[in-house]
Amino acid sequence: MTDKLQRILPTVQKPARYTGGEYNEIQKDPASVRVNVAFCFPDTYEIGMSNVGMRILYGVMNEMEGVWCQRVFAPWGDMEDAMRANGIPLWALESGCPVKEFDMIAFTVGYEMCYTNILNMLTLAGVPLHASERKGLENMVFAGGVCTFNPEPLAPFVDFFSLGEGEESTVEIVSLYDRAKQEGWTKERFLEEVSRIPGVYVPSFYEHIYNEDGTLKEIIAKEGAPGKLTKRIVEHLDDAYFPTKMIVPSTEIVHDRANLELFRGCIRGCRFCQAGFSCRPVRKKSPEVLYRQAVECLENFGASEITLSSLSTSDYRGLKELTDELIPYCEQSKVSLSVPSLRADNFSRELMEKLQTGKKSGLTFAPEAGTQRLRDVINKNLTEEEILETCRNAFSGGWSNVKLYFMLGLPTETDEDVLGIADLVYKIILAWKEHGTAKKRGLRIHVATAFFVPKPHTPFQWEKQITVEEYLRRCRLLKDHFYSKSIDYNYHTPDISRLEAVMARGDRRIAPVLEEAACLGAKLDGWDEYFNNDIWMEAFRRCGVDMEFYTTRGYGEEELLAWDPIDVGVTKKFLLRERRQAYEAKITPDCRSGCAGCGANCLLKERECDE
Amino acid sequence: MSKRLLFEKTGNGIWISHLDLMRLFQRAFKRGGLHLKHTQGFSPRAVVSIALPLSVGVESVCEILDFELVGQDDLGFDEIKTRLNATMPAGIRVLEVYDSDVKIKHLTHLACTVTLEYDNGIPEGAEEAVRALFARESIVLMKRGKNGPVEQDIIPMIRSVEVSALNAQELLLDCVICAQNPSLNPAQIVAAIEANCPDHKPDFARIRRTRVLTEKGEDFR
C-alpha cells in the first residue's frame, strides 16, 4: 500500500521538491554515522537550492567522516496543510527521517523575512521552540548567515550562533559535538565548550538589561563568556573547500546554473549596504583556481549556464584573465556565461559586448539615489554622466531596455532628490531620442524604488526609517513626475520593509512578537501569496511592542546597540566617521584608491586586505 | 537515423514533470560528454524529444526518448547507456539505446496497470462492478475542453480492461488504451470508477505504464 506522503504528493504543487534523490545528493550508511545534521533552509526548495552558502556547508559537513548532513526546506502552504492534517512531521530529503530525530539542526539565515519560517519549521518538526525547553544534546539548534550579525530577535530559539564564514568553524563545531555525544556531555557542558570556539555566540550566556526609556542599558556576560564576539573568515579562499560536485536539482529552481564566487568583501563602501561592510576584508580567489572550479562544476553539473558572482564583479582583479580563458571554453561547450553586477567602466563594456551573443537583454543600473548630492551621501560612486554615456552607447548598439533601481527614504533625502530620479529618467529618454537605433521596438524604462531599511554594521545603523505614509507620499510625488509612456514604475510595498527594519535592528524583545506572529500563522513572509501585515500588527499589539521604537525613532550614537558585542571587523569608530562624511555629502574613495581604515584587515593574520 | 532510448521513471522519479525531465536529460547527456544536436538560432538548445508526456505521479517502464548525437558515430549503444545512467537521479534509468526509424505516430496504444487501493479491504462486489463498468457500451465523462467542460465517451479508447484482485486490499486493472489521436489519460479510468461506482471508490489509485504498442498490439520500438 502507498504510504501517506506518496498519497499527498499528487495533490500538491511541484511535488519533486519534497522527495530528494537528485543527482549528487549525498547518501550515507546510517550505521556509519555518528552525528546527523539537519541543515534547514528557512524558505522553499527553489530558493534554498539556489543558495551557494548552503551548498558549500552541505559539502563541508558531508566531507567529515561519521557526519551526515541532510537538507530540509520550508514546505509550501499546500504541503504544510497536508502535513498538519495527516500528522506528518517535517523530514529531511536525503533519508526521509523526521527532523526531530536529528542530533543537530542548523539554519542558514540570509534575510530577515524568513524568521517566521524558522519558527514554523521547528514547530512542523515537533521540536520545542525555546532553547531552554530542549534539555539534552539532541536537537541542538544553531544558526549562521548574514542576518546573525544581529541575532537577538532569534536569541531565545537558537542554542548558539556561528558568526561569519562557516567553512572552517562548522567543522570545529560539529567535531566538538561528535566528542560531546560520545562522551555523554550535558547540554550545559557542550554550550560552554562550544562558546570557546572563535565566532560562536551562545545567547543564553548573556543577559540584556534595559533603561526606563526602553534603550539597552547593559549586556551582562556570564562568567567566562567572551565579551566580544568576532566573526570568522576564511583567509585563503583558494584553499577553502568548494563543492564542484554539486547536487543537480531535478526540478527548476530560482538560479538553475553553476555559480562561481570570485571574491568576498567589497571595496566600494556604499553606506547603506550591509554585505559591503560585514563581508570585509576583501579576499579573492585566483583566476587559475576559478577556471579549474568552473570547468569541474560545469562538467559535473551539465549546466548550460554559469554565473560569476560577487558583490561587485568588475572589481575582481583577475576578471580579464579569467574571462579570457573562460569565454572560449564556454563557447566551445555551449555554455552561456553571465556576469552580473558589472560597473559602467570600459573593460566591463567590452566584456558585456563579448558576452552578448545576439540576445540584447536590458541594461541595469542601481544609482540608488536621484541626485549627485544624495549619491555622495550614500557613497554610491556612479555619476549621471556614466549612466548616460553607457545608455548612449547601448542605444546606438540596438538596446532599448533599461532598468533602474533606487531607494526612497535615504538619510537627508529631500523632495529635490526624489524629483532628481524623474530628471535622470527624462535625460535617458532624451538620449534614446538622439541615439536609439531600434526605434521601432520603442524604449522601455523600468524604474523601481525600494524603501530604505537601515541595517546593523553600516554607517546608517543609527538612522531613522521614514514613516510608511511619508514613503508613499514620495512614491506618489515621483509617479506624478513621470510623463512618458515608456516608463514602468514599481515601488516596493512599505509594510515588508518596515518589518524588515524592525527585525534587522531588533533586540530580544522582538522574539515574543515573532513567536506570536508565527502562532497566528505568519510564514513565508517573503512571498506575496503569504505575507499578511494584519497578522504582524496584531502580534505587535498583543506583545505590547512599539514598532516605531525600531524604525522611525532612530538610534542614538551613545546608545548601546543590541549587536555591539558582535565584531564583523569594521569598527564602530569607522562607521561613525562614515556617518559624519555622509552628512557632509563627502565620498570615501574605494579601497583601491587608498585604504579607508575600516578595521576589517585586523581579521587577517597572514596577508594584507585586498591582496 | 536518429537514436532512440527506452527508459523507466519509477520511485521518486515519478514526481519529475515533463519539462523538468527534458532538462534533466539534456544535462545528463552533457555530463556524459555526449554531444546532442542543437537547434539553430540565438540561443541554441539541445534537442531531445520525449514521446507521449507522462503525467506527474505516474510510473512507467516504457518511456521513449529520441535524440541525435553530433559526430560521435563510433559510440556503442551500451556506452551511451552506461554514461547516461552514471549520472541519473533516483528513479530515472535508461534501459536500452537503439537505432530506430519507426515514426512515433505508429505508437498507437499503451498497456498500463491501474491499482486500486482499498485501505479497509476490497469492498464486496467491487471487482464485479468494475468489470461490468468497462463492459458497458459507453462511459461518458466530463472532460476539460478549450471552451469549458465537454462530454467524452471513453469506451472507444479502451481496447481491453482485465480486472483481478491482487490481494485483500488491492484490485489490479490491466488495461490497453489509445495512446494518441485520441489519447486516453489512464486517470480517466479511475475517474470513471469514481463517477459510476461511488460505493467502490478506492482510497488511492496507482498508475503504471508497462508497454508501448503498435496498432497490431506488438511492442513499439
Ligand code: SF4
Ligand atoms: S581594511 Fe582598508 S582596504 Fe580593507 S576593506 Fe577596510 S578600508 Fe578597504
